[in-house]
Amino acid sequence: MTGFLTSFLRNRKAAFGLAIVLLYLAVALLAPLIAGYDPLARVARPHQPPSWDHWLGTTRMGRDVFAQLVWGTRTSLMVGLVAGLIVTVNGTIIGITAAYFGGVVDEILNFMTNVVLVLPQLPLLLVLAAFLGQVSPWAIALIIGLTSWAWGARVTRAQALTLKTRDYIEASRMLGEPAWRMILVEMLPNLLSIICFNFIGSIIFTIITQATLEFLGLGSPLSLSWGTMLYNAQTSSAITVGAWWEIAAPCLAIVFIGVGLSMMNFGVDEISNPRLRTLGTIGKALKLQRALDRERLKEAGQ
Numbered sequence: 624m625t626g627f628l629t630s631f632l633r634n635r636k637a638a639f640g641l642a643i644v645l646l647y648l649a650v651a652l653l654a655p656l657i658a659g660y661d662p663l664a665r666v667a668r669p670h671q672p673p674s675w676d677h678w679l680g681t682t683r684m685g686r687d688v689f690a691q692l693v694w695g696t697r698t699s700l701m702v703g704l705v706a707g708l709i710v711t712v713n714g715t716i717i718g719i720t721a722a723y724f725g726g727v728v729d730e731i732l733n734f735m736t737n738v739v740l741v742l743p744q745l746p747l748l749l750v751l752a753a754f755l756g757q758v759s760p761w762a763i764a765l766i767i768g769l770t771s772w773a774w775g776a777r778v779t780r781a782q783a784l785t786l787k788t789r790d791y792i793e794a795s796r797m798l799g800e801p802a803w804r805m806i807l808v809e810m811l812p813n814l815l816s817i818i819c820f821n822f823i824g825s826i827i828f829t830i831i832t833q834a835t836l837e838f839l840g841l842g843s844p845l846s847l848s849w850g851t852m853l854y855n856a857q858t859s860s861a862i863t864v865g866a867w868w869e870i871a872a873p874c875l876a877i878v879f880i881g882v883g884l885s886m887m888n889f890g891v892d893e894i895s896n897p898r899l900r901t902l903g904t905i906g907k908a909l910k911l912q913r914a915l916d917r918e919r920l921k922e923a924g925q
Contacts, residue, residue, distance in 0.1 A: 630894045637890020643883025651697040658690040662847055670866040680868040683859035691852055692872045698848035700880075702764040702833050707825035709768025714775025715818055719806055721776070722783030733780070739773035748832060752841040759843045763836060767829050775821035782817050786810050816895030820888060827884045834877055849873035 631637045650657060660666045665685040666677070673680045679688035721732040751766050752758055758766070786792060787810075795809055830849075836842055837850025844851065856862075856869035 634890040636886045640883045640886025651700050654693045654697050658693040660687040660690040662690040662694045679872045695848045702760045703826040703830040706764040706767040706829040707822050710772045710825040711822040713772035717776040718779025719783050722780045736773045736776050752836050760846050763833050819891050823884050823888045
């Protein structure tokens with residue numbers, strides 16, 4: 624665990640992505656101090672462009688876009704983290720259980736995973752959200768969490784099957800170690816990179832999916848998130864009247880959190896994949912060799 628965290632922080636991509644995500648988390652936690660205005664209060668004239676008083680302009684209702692963006696960050700991150708946690712926990716439990724016990728247990732869980740995998744996910748989410756009506760962010764997180772675990776379970780199961788045949792697992796089994804200890808102590812730490820990859824990817828998927836559902840009008844109009852900001856901008860014809868800042872603010876927020884989480888995912892992939900680590904080392908060696916060759920050519924020219 625400690626070695627993985629050390630490698631994660633030393634990886635440039637992972638550290639850069641983590642810095643972006645931590646910035647978003649700080650904004651979400653300090654929203655009351657940063658926003659400056661009540662996000663639902665009318666504080667200026669409608670569709671006022673960005674200025675010193677209102678950094679990201681105002682909406683058709685005269686609400687401050689920056690305040691809405693800050694408070695929307697809290698909601699969108701909350702949904703992403705909650706749904707990502709549900710997806711990761713479900714996928715990890717199902718994947719490890721299927722791989723370790725095998726037999727009938729593996730067949731049943733594998734059948735469930737295949738059924739969920741073949742279902743078109745976004746249409747399924749649209750149907751569920753439409754059936755439930757205008758759902759709250761918590762309900763969206765729960766829907767996504769309970770319908771998006773199959774891919775993580777499949778990947779975790781495949782990796783756990785390879786661990787199951789390792790010598791130290793066989794030795795622990797011969798010594799009579801209980802199943803719970805074999806899973807939690809012997810297998811789970813070796814699946815940490817896969818679990819982190821699944822968790823980060825689930826957060827990205829959830830944030831984008833939540834914004835999509837709310838943009839289509841399936842979210843609660845009483846909640847404030849990046850998706851509802853886009854929905855309100857659409858219904859007020861913000862682009863038509865030239866209020867581009869209402870669309871740009873939530874879109875850029877989604878883009879940058881996606882970049883940060885993706886960089887973290889790339890870093891986890893490099894840490895867990897020896898080939899990528901080797902390619903990175905080879906690339907650095909080639910750059911150094913080219914630099915030395917240029918220096919030699921300069922010396923030879925002189």
